[in-house]
Amino acid sequence: MTNSIKFPRWAIGLALVGTCALAATAPKAVVPATAPPVADDIPFASPHAAAVSVPSAPEAWGGARTGSEGTLSDRVVTYKIAATLDPDKHTIDGKQQLTWRNRSAVPVRSVYLHLYLNAFEGPGSTFYTEQKQNSFGFRSGVKVDKGGWGYTRLQRVEQGGAKVNWSYVHPDNGPSTDRTVVRLDLPEAVAPGGSTTLDIDFFNKLPRVSARTGYYGTFHLVGQWFPKIGVLELPGERGATAPRWNVHEFHMHSEFYADYGLYDVSLTVPKGWTVGATGEEQGAPVTSKDTVTHHFVQGDVHDFAWTADKRFAKPLDGVYHGANGPVQVRVLYHPEYESNAKPVLDATIASLAYFSKTLGDYPYKTVTAVVPPYNAREAGGMEYPTLFTADYVDDPRPGTLDRYMLDFVTIHEFGHGYFYGILGSNEFEEPMLDEGLNEYWDHRMERAAKTRITANTWLTKALKFDVSMNPFDEQRLGAMLDNPADPLGGNSWDRYSSGSYGTVYSRTATTMHDLEEMVGHDALERAFKQYYATWKFRHPSIADLQQTLAESTGQRALVERVFAQQVYGTQKVDDRIAKFESEEVLPAPGLVEWKGKPVELTQAQIDKTVDKLRETWKKAHPKAKDGEGPFPYHTHVVVKREGASVPQTVLVRFEDGSSKAFRWDDASGERWARWQLVTRSRAVSVQLDPERRINLDRDKLDDGQTREANTAASRRWTADVFAALQSLYSVMVTL
Template identity: 60%
Template sequence: MRLGSTFLRTGAAAVLLAAGVAVTADLLAGPDAAAPAPAAAAAPAASTDGIALAAPNAAAVQVASSQNAWGGARTGLEPTLSDRVVHYDIDATLDPVKHTVTGREKLTWRNRSSVPVKSVYVHLYMNAFEGAGSTFFTEKRQREGAFRSGVEIKEGEWGHIALRTVTQGEATVPWTFVHPDNGPATDHTVVRFDLPAAVAPGASTLLDIDFHTQLPRVMARTGYFGSFHLVGQWFPKIGVLELPGERGATAPRWNAHEMHLNSEFYADFGSYDVRISAPKEYTVGATGEPQGAPVEKNGMLTHRYVQGDVHDFAWTADKRSSKPMVETWTGPGSPNVTVTVLYPPEYAASAAPAMKAAKDSLTYFSNTLGPYPYKTLTVVIPPHNAEEAGGMEYPTFFTAEGYARVEPDLMNQYMLDFVTIHEFGHGYFYGLLANNEFEEPVLDEGLNEYWDLRMIRERGQQIHAASPFMRRIGITPSFDAFAAERTGTPRNDPADAPGQNAYDRLQDIGPVYSRTATLMRDLEARVGKEPMERAFKEYYRRWKFRHPSTADLRETLAEVTGQRAAVEAVFAQQVYAVTRVDDRVAELTSREQLPLPGTRQAGSNWVEDKQDDIDKRVEKEREAWKKANPKAKEGTGPYPFRTEVLVRRNGAAVPQLLTVKFADGSVENVRWDANESWHKFSWTKPAEAVSAELDPQRSHYLDVNKLDDSRTIKADASASRRWGMDVSAFIEYLLTLIATV
């Protein structure tokens, strides 16, 4: 998921604030729904098998998973890429006028545990949009400011998913709505099926489910606008049964959280065989590989898509789509990949740039993390007024952003590229690594943001922040992507650890993106770019098609970089906790060490050195020294200089380098790694100091203020003028943007 987009929604607000700019139904019924199963209950009851649910406040795991978690690391010798736990066989029919999907689902689930399972938990995510009483909308009301771009659902635009029948064999399955996170009783996004026949250890069960989904007007991730339909989280989807040694579990437990405002999804790997019926004039795209030509019947075309080793399935249908753009890509270790871009006529200019960014992403992620294992990739550009469907990821399928004009010197070129790269990147961190996005969004949104910005950096791509007027007069400031990301994270008063869960956050979800990307960039600067990349390649190798935890990432980074102390310190300070980083050069003095007045012993006598006599002697010695050293640099002379630098620390101890430059061209470098609030360094040298700078290599982007990292002996306003021009240019661009949306 892109945070609308990440930089503009976080960095923009931070810069504006710094500049002083103010920033301010019945589920089971419906017009076409059948009568609900009579066993459905309104109040939760205890599970019949005693298997607990994950805690409502579960967050980043601190204990590494066992080596055989999720069946152990995949070697490539197994018959399937993942250990397939679930299989979905679904028939879905779209009514594009009523914006409904009628579905029949055969859900096959395997019990991996050593205990019989009598109850299973199923997500009904679409019920987040059934009304204002859902957990999603309850949290939205409590949120300050607009959610994403601020689109609201109006009367007649709500969505829901209704269970019509659920059976196991010939027996009806009763269900109960439950609230794993203690959400409101009016939330219906998690349901428990109490099975007539328990599922024995190692055995599988088949559930037949008839359901009816009403799509909402798209305001977040899924829905319709006009003839455009993005159909995501549209079918009953089983939760994850975690076993001891997996993500900190010590006993079998179900992980099935409510649909929160900011959280996304978590599911088992499996296989999908989905048949989608839509009017024949509609262009359809979906997760997975199309199976032959669509079959026509009664004016409808049925499209069949099959995909194994994924944990979700989404699709789109629109009668306004232009002819799809289709190209191929291949890379070492990957199959030939068919890349398809679906786009509306008004955003035709975005199709080719989106294709290029997608193929570039395939190359970069395959080279830096590991081969892309699937044969398809579908990019969907939503139409005008359906932008809230943009920036969303599903396996082999994602939505990007569209623009009527895309030019290199316009901000929209960067935004189109970045959102495409970002959503593709989710295919690795959310898709192939498949972390729990409810509890550990740092592993998806955070790591993905970091890896996306690495790709942007490798491309040499800058953020251009110039309005048309500024370009006409020749002012075209640009920003490095990591530097821009830094502005979007709370640094002075951070409240939420990046490892906190997605929904229980004081400062919202934005810092998961920006602070994680920044702290990982800082860790890379500390341990080295090449070791960091090797470590992430190993993380991907070990944990693809499994479900790693934060602790599993920590252990891989520590082991492969060979810098365990550094990695563990960063995770303790900035992942499991959140700590202010604020080091600065508080004082810089460099004083000539002249003779001083007073008395001194000369033989048996005491002689007084008077100030007037000292001044005359100093003047004479300076004149003589200048004659002897006619090309001497300013700041040097016959007397030494004592230089003192006072550094202050108001936050976490981070390894710092202090560089002091002197008038004679010499340089002193000293480490400051101690956990202390201040330190004073001093040198006596034959030259005056020119400047003192902490972190000259810019290793610590989490630092509150990089402008106070350095001082000069003589006043120099060039830096403040440059930063002032850049910030004002950036603010002008943002105000222009705000005026046009």
């Protein structure tokens, strides 16, 4: 939880000194108004907003897109930006025309902008405050040296030629020194259904690349770089009951949420520099004496990012032929990572094919993948509309662990183009809808390709067997199965730790895997296709996802149970075999009735009779297997439940090769179940979840028992150790 922080006088003094130093390198900024007018009565979304529990109205965000509309999305905002990069000072001069439409039924006198780069201006930002307080670091935690900070400064804001006053605000009650959200008090209110255009001059200093954006040497990844208007949500949208501004501060783990619109961006860089950006380039670049200007346009996206570098090699290009026409795929890379370029291109094209087939057709004409240069890995593993950064590895040969990681990061960052991009999930409040669902779908793609994570290295040689596992088994290792701290539907910042935030990836993927196993593979895929068709370009909530899955699979009770346990709650799953016995049923000493009289049978008499019957039976059945004989066997199985109720299967196998399965799907809360049966063959093993459908179970090693010792468990432990290391690395590179 983020609380308001008071800084001592000496800290404020240092902050002022830092501000003066920044002002020395930037053009003079207009001072925000000290006493701005009273804002509208439109509130902010709650600083602790998280999983929405009420489905959105059918008409939310303009209603479902049928394909007959003139645009893919109901465009709310238009950005026309001209920006010039100074690659030596790592600064950007920008001029922006922002046209915003008021979708609400009330006049709007104040609007709010994100100034994301101010998260990197110093230790007083919400971002750095949370990083310092958190029990774990963020990504690799690059240390910021002198000159490595970043910021955005507003130079001019006008509405129709009239000056606009502004002031910094803190929608999440963060430190007063945070400047990632600014309120603009408009000279003229925006009427219901009307639009307004704001003319904004801004100046950026990029940080040394550390978290999703910045520079290293000549390499520049320019993200979160322009003043970006917040989202005015209306009643019936993501749980809103009245108009509200969804405009959270830039938290350590939060990412982005914005309205769809049109981006028309001109980027000026030095001659000889290569540029990649969101959208389609319009015609040939325009050359002047020392610079080149590239013009990009893209509609129906909610962000824009770009990269520029004089050291990029000749781009590697490819084409995906999709239902909406050819998609131009480009990979940008430095010469030293030429070996990475083709794998990234191939994985991107394969991802286009898989996501288009299993979710819905890719709607844009371009995809640009960027392999970050050496020492700029912090820029890797990041997504923007039609542009993403991959990773780099030393050994991209097929079958190596490096190659697996390169492919996976590429698939993952492309996949964000669907869950973050086309569906427009709110990554502030419901990161599960992007990071989690994307992680799940990535592993579905790997499963379809029969991918296994392998360590064909010293570990395999030392253990004398292949240390490998499927991706879903690997995910469960990082999912806090034993004691989940936060519900999956929690927001990005009210988290127990960075490790708990990481479960947004692994625990969501594991939960959705288990739900798919319960409802069926085809049914779950059909449901996700419907989710995509209904909610593309519309910003769905978790409640909208639950409703679609429940309706499309036809298993509402099961879907609601899983969401209650894992998405809205924090219930662990922990079922185990508590007892397993299979004993021969022999006569017992005591009194029996014989011809109307009680007769006592002694143990000696019974033993003599049993031996005689065994001898007779063996002569009659010379080929009988061990465990077969004249007497039946009584098998006793008990399953103990320590956590949430999930549908389970118990499979008992017998000496003669036969088996018997029992189904346990008790949603009433029973903590144990018992089965007893009498058969002609002795039971040799009992297995809970024999098809491994329930990966949320905290310990799969106690799911089975055999009558004799089984060494398979030790091998599973070794694989788990290897997978734990991969879970850690996977979270690091994909955050």
